[in-house]
Amino acid sequence: MSAPEVPVRRQTRQRTAVLALLDELDGFRTAQDLHALLRERGDAVGLATVYRALQALVDDGLVDVLRSEDGEAAYRRCSPVHHHHLVCRSCGLTVEVADPPVERWAARVAAEHGFADVQHQLEVFGTCRSCAPGAAAQR
Amino acid sequence: MSAPEVPVRRQTRQRTAVLALLDELDGFRTAQDLHALLRERGDAVGLATVYRALQALVDDGLVDVLRSEDGEAAYRRCSPVHHHHLVCRSCGLTVEVADPPVERWAARVAAEHGFADVQHQLEVFGTCRSCAPGAAAQR
DNA sequence: CGATCGTGTGAGAATGGTTCTCATGACCAG
DNA sequence: CTGGTCATGAGAACCATTCTCACACGATCG
Ligand SMILES: [Mn+2]
Ligand SMILES: [Mn+2]
Ligand SMILES: [Zn+2]
Ligand SMILES: [Zn+2]
Numbered sequence: 001m002s003a004p005e006v007p008v009r010r011q012t013r014q015r016t017a018v019l020a021l022l023d024e025l026d027g028f029r030t031a032q033d034l035h036a037l038l039r040e041r042g043d044a045v046g047l048a049t050v051y052r053a054l055q056a057l058v059d060d061g062l063v064d065v066l067r068s069e070d071g072e073a074a075y076r077r078c079s080p081v082h083h084h085h086l087v088c089r090s091c092g093l094t095v096e097v098a099d100p101p102v103e104r105w106a107a108r109v110a111a112e113h114g115f116a117d118v119q120h121q122l123e124v125f126g127t128c129r130s131c132a133p134g135a136a137a138q139r
Numbered sequence: 140m141s142a143p144e145v146p147v148r149r150q151t152r153q154r155t156a157v158l159a160l161l162d163e164l165d166g167f168r169t170a171q172d173l174h175a176l177l178r179e180r181g182d183a184v185g186l187a188t189v190y191r192a193l194q195a196l197v198d199d200g201l202v203d204v205l206r207s208e209d210g211e212a213a214y215r216r217c218s219p220v221h222h223h224h225l226v227c228r229s230c231g232l233t234v235e236v237a238d239p240p241v242e243r244w245a246a247r248v249a250a251e252h253g254f255a256d257v258q259h260q261l262e263v264f265g266t267c268r269s270c271a272p273g274a275a276a277q278r
Numbered sequence: 279c280g281a282t283c284g285t286g287t288g289a290g291a292a293t294g295g296t297t298c299t300c301a302t303g304a305c306c307a308g
Numbered sequence: 309c310t311g312g313t314c315a316t317g318a319g320a321a322c323c324a325t326t327c328t329c330a331c332a333c334g335a336t337c338g
Contacts, residue, residue, distance in 0.1 A: 007284085008285080012334070015286090048289085086248060105240065116265055122259065124258070
């Protein structure tokens with residue numbers, strides 16, 4: 001029983017690059033986007049490795065993932081505490097928001113219907129100020 | 140301007156069969172699942188047609204669609220009024236639930252951050268009574 | 279330091295859900 | 309009834325994601 005259940009997570013140039021890039025971005029981005037950005041930037045990383053690095057970060061709770069309307073997965077460096085997202089449909093800008101009321105509500109509704117092992121997901125989508133129609137003309 | 144903006148929606152055997160099947164099911168099902176069920180049942184429909192029929196029903200507001208964790212789309216006959224879902228992860232059993240408080244909350248939070256054209260999505264996932272561990276043994 | 283071991287990497291193939299193509303079939307208004 | 313649209317379906321195409329496997333390279337320990 002001396003072998004760790006979860007293998008040691010090695011620190012590699014690729015994983016460092018992926019996390020560093022996510023730290024600079026403020027919105028949700030797809031794996032393909034991140035891969036392209038890394039390539040432009042010079043420190044290229046294989047696409048499969050980008051996917052693996054992102055999955056590891058999600059498992060470690062450092063990154064949140066959500067599905068865009070067309071089913072593509074999008075990733076974002078997020079705080080480790082439970083929260084929800086206010087996402088701009090146009091530019092991806094995201095604000096983390098908390099909502100205690102819905103936490104209790106979800107648990108209560110689930111219990112009323114006999115559901116266990118309850119989880120919930122709440123996302124709010126809209127158009128941010130910068131992306132509002134006319135925002136470009138105003139400056 | 141005599142041509143209708145939206146072409147007439149013809150009533151075909153295939154579209155009727157898809158909607159009739161959805162009316163008998165109480166949970167979210169993937170297009171592939173529905174296609175297989177229709178085939179078993181005898182009145183087969185092409186897979187592409189199943190996808191097109193489902194998309195039309197979604198456009199008409201008769202069917203709701205959500206993405207499972209692996210990105211697959213799942214469809215369910217739903218009421219046309221705004222609501223949220225309590226979904227069993229195991230069998231797909233779904234209960235429609237309303238939550239007035241979150242409606243106001245979403246609008247307020249979005250406004251505070253300058254977001255417009257706000258939409259939100261709230262889903263609760265859990266394990267229903269029938270799928271709870273031990274339920275099978277209990278009869 | 280190095281040797282060693284096991285994990286990480288990446289190019290390309292494979293997978294699989296969804297959409298597209300296009301020739302053919304069938305609603306339905308007139 | 310009939311024509312003109314729209315619908316259908318088999319298969320190809322698409323494309324995000326995962327898998328394969330030979331090779332590279334962190335971490336560990338003497
Ligand atoms: Mn919550
Ligand atoms: Mn709502
Ligand atoms: Zn924006
Ligand atoms: Zn269930």
